[in-house]
Structure formats: C-alpha cells, structure tokens
Amino acid sequence: MRPRLHERVAAARAQRAAQARTRVRRSVTRRDGVRLEVDGHWLTGFCSNDYLGLAQQFQVVNALQDSAARDGAGGVASHLVCGHHATHDALEKELADWLGVPRALLFGSGYMANLAVVQAFLGDEDVCVQDRLNHASLIDAARMAGCKLRRYPHADPEGALRQLRSVPDTGAMLATDGVFSMDGDVAPIRELAVIARVQNAMLYVDDAHGVGVLGPEGRGTVASARLGVDAVPLQLVTLGKALGSYGAAVVGDADFIAHLEETARPYIYTTALPPAQAAASLAAVKLARREQWRREKLVTAIARFRNGAVKRGFELMASHTPIQPLLCGEETHALAFADALEAQGFWVSAIRPPTVPEGKSRLRITISALHTPQDIDALLDALAWARDAVGQGFGASADATATHA
Template sequence: MRPRLHDRVAAARAQREALARTRVRRSVTRRDGVRFEVDGHWLTGFCSNDYLGLAQQFAVVNAMQDAAARDGAGGVASHLVCGHHATHDALERELAEWLGMPRALLFGNGYMANLAVVQAFLGDDDVCVQDRLNHASLIDAARVSGCKLRRYPHLDPEGALRQLRSVPDGAAMLATDGVFSMDGDVAPIRELAVIARVQHALFYVDDAHGVGVLGPEGRGTVAAARLGVDAAPLQLVTLGKALGSYGAAVVGDADLIAHLEEVARPYIYTTALPPAQAAASLAAVKIARREQWRREKLITSISRFRSGAAKRGFEVLPSHSPIQPLLCGDEAHALAFAQALEAQGFWVSAIRPPTVPEGKSRLRITLSALHSPQEIDALLDALAWARDAIGHGFGADAEPIAAHA
C-alpha cells in the first residue's frame, strides 16, 4: 500500500524533535546595524553575513530608493525577454572590473547560480569533484545535472587529484567553496588550481563568503592566492553577504559566461533582479572597493575575538575569516548555549546536522565591521558565563552533557 505523505511528514517531524533538530523561524521587527528587535527584545546580533556593514549604509539604501522611484519595484521579465536593465549592465561591469575578470553575469541568488554553472557545463557522462564540506547548492547542482559527483576530504588537494584520476572519461569540473560557510576556513586555491589544470578540469570557486572580505581590495580568495582567470575561469560572487544586498553573479572567462547566458536554465527561465536591487548592489560594490577601513576594522575585530576567546579558555576553529565557530558537541548543547546567550542579550545561531556533520553542532559566530570592541568583549564574557552556568566546554573534543534545550 502506498504510504500517505502526511504520515511520512509527521514521522520525519517526530524524528527531528527527538534529535533536537527542529527549526524555529524568528521574525525581526526592526534592525539597527548589528542590533535586532526580536519578540519585543533588542539583541546584539553575531549571526548575520553583513560582514562589511553595508546592508543599511545610507548610500546603498538611497540608491535603492532612487532607482525604485524611477524604475519601479519589479524585474518585470527574464533577462533575455525585456527584464535586462542598464543598471544590470553597470553592475556586471563593476563586478568584472573589481575582480579582474572579463565578464560577469547576474543571477537571482547564489543557489541558482551554482545550479546554473554545473548544469550548463556537465551532463550524464561527466564528473564534478567537490570538497566534502562544500555548500549544499553545489552538491545539489551536481545531482541535478546528472553528472557523477565525487567528493574528497575537506581541504585535501591530494584527495581531489585521486578523485579526478578515478574518472578518466568525460568532462570534469573541480568545484570548491572559497571560504567554508560553517568552518570559516579557506580552500587551498593554488593547489586545487594546479590540479584542475593538469587534469584538464574546469576550476570553479564559490567565493560567497570571501569576496568583499579577503584578498587585495577585498577581491576574494582567488585574488588572495594571486591567481587570475586563466587559473580560475569561473567564480561565484554573492551580493547578499559582505555586500549587504541580494542576488549573485558568476564572473570569469568571457566565452564561458556567454555560454551560461544562452543555456543556463536558472538564468533563462526566471525574472531578472529588480533594477532597484541592482542599484543598491552597485552602490555597495563601489563602497566595498574604496573603503578599505571596513576590512581593516573587521580584521582587528576577528583578532580581538580570537585572542579574547583563547584568554577565556575557548578553543576556536582555525578560521581567520569573519566566521568563528565554537564546537559544542551535540544538538542539545548548541541550543542550550544559544539560549543562554540570548538571555544575556546576544543572538548567535546554533548550527546542527544536517548542515554540519553528526557530533559537530556549533555556535556559528559571525563578525561585522559594525561591531564595537565593547560588544565583542561583552559577547566573550557572555560565552564564559554560559559555559560556567551550563558546565560544558567548547572545542573540537566537546563531549555531550544532559540536554538543556
């Protein structure tokens, strides 16, 4: 007898509840920089991806308002029908120039862009080799394309080489996150680029969390590795993280970008970003390029957090990006610490499986150029208080304790 979907849904929900993996959506009433009003209380947020503090920057907001007043609220059609606007052109040119790439192509978001890239270049007889901790969108992209998906151990170039050698026929792509969203560490870009070249594989870097933050002028992990379009022909740039806006772009080799524009289904069959949103992103890119002080302050804040955590006896993962994870062990412990921090006025996300591996639930602390030294120190003190109150340490060897959530 065919199972009822409602029964399957109920069973899945019960399993998530038993494992402390249910998700609760919180509604923000107001936002002021790194401060969020939630459920009638103001919290200092250490969980957003607004690394450079541009989401509410006055020039970015003014650009959106002016463009909306002039061009309206919607994208009205796909890019290839009548939705492509002069503002989209300007944003693509600005991104390409900033990152030193021949061309850029806008997408609605990073998930769609990753689906587009893998689907446009790989098919049933091909292979996509990926880091085991790549973002879910890259994994899904390989599955949707129908290609063979091969994964190598995290940050292991030799593992990537072995996987590429194991599938000799068909086209190949080597895809990696630039900065890994849950660990905050950086891929070995130079080594992977060499492997891709030797194995005749297309090298693709999802630099969602790197562009704007790392490298010269914030140009990301590829620029930090001193590589260009020949070594890394395609890169993903998201507009909704360090740039504080919304959307994404793929930048790189002009011929490859032209191919994407003509065949990528997530580009062809969806409405274009509203011109007002593109105008906001354009303003944000210009600010990110010229205001180096935002990256300098962010670097100082990362150093302050890491040194302060070490002084208080916390073992943080080896990340020098704005993503600073503290491992808690199982799901219940991560939730307990997040709730204890909220009671002290801080909003920090508890990240649990399947987003991270079993036994690696964590607090994902993210820093912004808007955080003050006093706010960082106050968070560290709150973390120490929570650890003492709950009676549990952090670190790679964190052991489970009784559930508090």
C-alpha cells in the same frame, strides 16, 4: 499499500523533534546595525553575513530608494526577454572590473547560480569533484545535472587529485567553496588550480564568503591566492553577504559567461533582479572597493575576538575569516548555549545536522565591521558566563581541526 505522504511527513517531523533538529523562524521587527529587535527585545547580533556593514549604509539605501522611485519594485521579465536593465549592465561591468575578469552575469541568488554553472557545463557522462564540506547548492547542482559526483576529504588537494584520476577521460569540474561557510577556513586554491590544470578540469570557486573580505581590495580568495581567470575560469560572487544586498553573479571567462547566458536554465527561465536591488548592489560594490577601512576594522575585530576567546580558555577552529565557529558537539548542547547567550542579550545561531556533520553542532559566530570593541568584549564575557551556566565543555577541541588562535 503505498504510504500516505502526510503520514510520512508526520513521522519525519517527529524524528526531527526527537533529535532536537526542528527549525523555528524568528521575526525581526527592526534592525539598527548589529542590533535587532526580536519578540519585543533588543539583541546584539553575531549571526549576520553583513561582514562589511553595508546593508543599511545610507548610500546603499538611497540608491535602492531612488531607483525604486524611477523603475519600480520588480524585474518584470527575464533578462533575455525585457528584464535586463541598464543598472544590471552597470553592475555586471563594475563587478568584472573590480575582480579583474572579462565578464560577469547576474543571478537571483547564489543557489541559482551554482545550479546554473554545473548544469550548463556537465552532463550524464561527466564528473564533478567537490570538497566534502562544500555548500549544499553545489552538491545539489551536481545531482541535478546528472553527472557523477565525487567528494574528497575537506581541504585535501591530494584527495581531489585521486578522485579526478579515478574517473574516465571525460568532462570534469573541480568545485570548491572559497571560504567554507560553517568552518570559516579557506580552500587551498593554489594547489587545487595546479591539480585542475594537470587533470584538464575546470576549477570553479564559490567565493560567497570571500569576496569583499579577503584579498587585495577585497577581491576574494582567488585574488588572495594570486590567481586569475586562466586558472579559475569561473567564480561565484554573492551580493547578499559582505555586500549587504541580494542576488549573485558568476564572473570569469567571456566565452564561458556567454555559454551560461545562452543555456543556463536558472538564468533563462526566471525573472531578473529588480533594478532597484541592482542599484543598491552597485553602490555597495563601489563602497567595498574604495573603503579599505571596513576590512581593516573587520580584521581588528576578528583578532580581538580570537585573542579574547583564547584568554578565556576557549579553543577555536582554524579560521581567520569573519566566521568563527565554536564547536559544541551534540545538538542539545548547542541549543542550550544559544539560549544562554540570548538571555544575556546576544543572538548567535546554533548550527546542527544536516547542515554540519553528526556530533559537530556548533555556535556559528560571525563578526561584522559594525561590531565595536565593547560588543566583542561583552560577547566574550557572555560566552564565559554561558559555559559556566550550562556546565559542559563548550568550545573544547571537538575534532582534529580545532586549534588555538
């Protein structure tokens, strides 16, 4: 007899509970920069992606409010019906100008954008070669496109080359995160660009965690690698991380962007972002472009954290981005440390499988330009206290990629 779905769901939930992999949402009552009120208590957050501190910046919020008063709360239709607003157009042009590419195309989220790119360019007979630690949306995109998915060892250009050589001559895409969201390291984009050119593959970079933070004027990992649209025809930019807003854009080659606009199902068959949200993003982009001090402050905060962690005996993964993971090993260990930190007034997320590999659970500490030196030092002291309180080898070298700062 076919198993009932509710029985299957109950068994799956019981298994997740036994493995300490259940998820519980926490409701934030109020935010004030890096401070968050949760369950009646104020915590200092070190788990946000608001790297430049723009989510509550007054010019960004004012742009949102002013546009909402004029244009309303919704996008009202898809971009290709009547939902494309002048503010959307202005945001796309600002992004393209900032990143030095011919065109940009807005999407409701980075997840939707990645689905759109892979599905629009690859079909059943094609191949998508990806880094093993790519974001889940890139993996899902290849599976939904029906193409062959081949994965290479993390940050291994030779592995990518072997995978491309192993498939027949057909349409091929080489896809990688720019900054890897759980490890915080940067992809070897220059080497991957050479491989893509030699193997006649399109190189696509999901730079969700790079744009706004890395490279000249914060233009991301592609600009940091001194590459342009010829080498990287398309890249993803999210508006909800360093830019503090919501949504995403794919930027790059004009013909490829036109192809997306005309064929990508996640673009055609969904409502446009509200114009007010686009207005907030536009204000954030302008601030990110001109206020270099935000990146300088962020770099200083990251260095302070890494130096302080090493002085306190912690071993860190090889990341100089705002994402600073501390490996814990097992799920229960990561959860215990997160609870101990919360008891000291800090909110740091425990990341567990399937988001990360088995045995690689971690605390994902993220740094913002809003964090003060006092915030950083207090977190470091709390980490040292938590290590002693929990009584395990927190932050030890749990795999070969862990290094001293």
